[in-house]
Amino acid sequence: MSKFAVLGTGMVGKTIGNKLVELGHKVMMGSRTHNNEKAAEWVAKHSHGNALQGTFEDASRFGDYIFNCTKGMMALEILDSANVENLNGKILIDITNPLDFTNGFPPTLTVSNSNSLGEQIQAKFPEVKVVKALNTMNCNIMVNPKLVNQGDHDTFICGNDEHARKWVTELLTQFGWEAKHIIDLGDISNSRGTEQLLPMWVRLMGAVGSPMFQFKIVQ
């Protein structure tokens, strides 16, 4: 049993939180306030005391591991509000994308090409072990890869700390990912690659007619 913070009360945060609780972990969902309605609803669905809620700061203090499930455009500000002291030394699994919907659909990216949100987070919090992961798919697939093509497709991770990447790889296998489908790209600068998949992802969703698809790398 580990203690996790899940920052964000949207679909992604709930889905990740559910899976972590299901795996027997203790999870505190973080939001701006300690009595967030969506978080309370999520807590109420789990009666065994392993689902908690608090502010971003509470959750980050509570968790030995942090899942960043916030909206990409607000991620840096939210992590700031969590207090760096609560993050330092911990593994932060960053599954956000810097999507900017201010001009409608399809979104652009707030940062891309010569930088990425993963790198921005790592640069702002140098003592945090940032691992970019799971950001290239619908959240239901993140925790249940078999939903698509019997699990035969790929996910990508990157981060500067090799031990942290291995730890996340192990967690992903608990989520149902086969090790051969977890492609380790190396340091956090590779999040430029995975985040820039998103402009393609949103267009493929249109062409495929569903968000339930995945990238598979074949040789």
Next chain:
Amino acid sequence: MSKFAVLGTGMVGKTIGNKLVELGHKVMMGSRTHNNEKAAEWVAKHSHGNALQGTFEDASRFGDYIFNCTKGMMALEILDSANVENLNGKILIDITNPLDFTNGFPPTLTVSNSNSLGEQIQAKFPEVKVVKALNTMNCNIMVNPKLVNQGDHDTFICGNDEHARKWVTELLTQFGWEAKHIIDLGDISNSRGTEQLLPMWVRLMGAVGSPMFQFKIVQ
């Protein structure tokens, strides 16, 4: 038999030119000069008179269809030098990527996120039927998809002219692509998606250890 211009004398131009000649088409390879050494070498390998060379302008005048196989950073300037009168009304298959290697590897993109090279070409030459295609893979795979995973992987096309997209789809089937593996994304703005696959492609090449891999979309 159709007449094609292939603009560019690099690996991509030669590979596309070879395939078109093999399919029985007449191909003029275009470069800056009418007596380019690489183009001459390519012409000499094809003794039956279906492989020709000339300037970008000569080739574009000659071809009823234009393959843009130039380096992305020079594409707009080269198309300018081909003379818009030689391009207007024709289908231009744009397989270039706006890769910028001036800061080494991995490259960044000269244009991305809120624009793309495909769109820039279409905007500059509004009477040309630009179809972005084949830009997301090694050139040997472009003309021989069976080189990877028995051809079981995907390619993407986009462009504003539906007839032109259908024509390119048909040509790709002659290249060996099964129709079900040619994903039509719609108008040329979708080249923002396919061009932004490149930052991921170059990183995957490192992780996979070879350029002979492909994206497959699975459901």
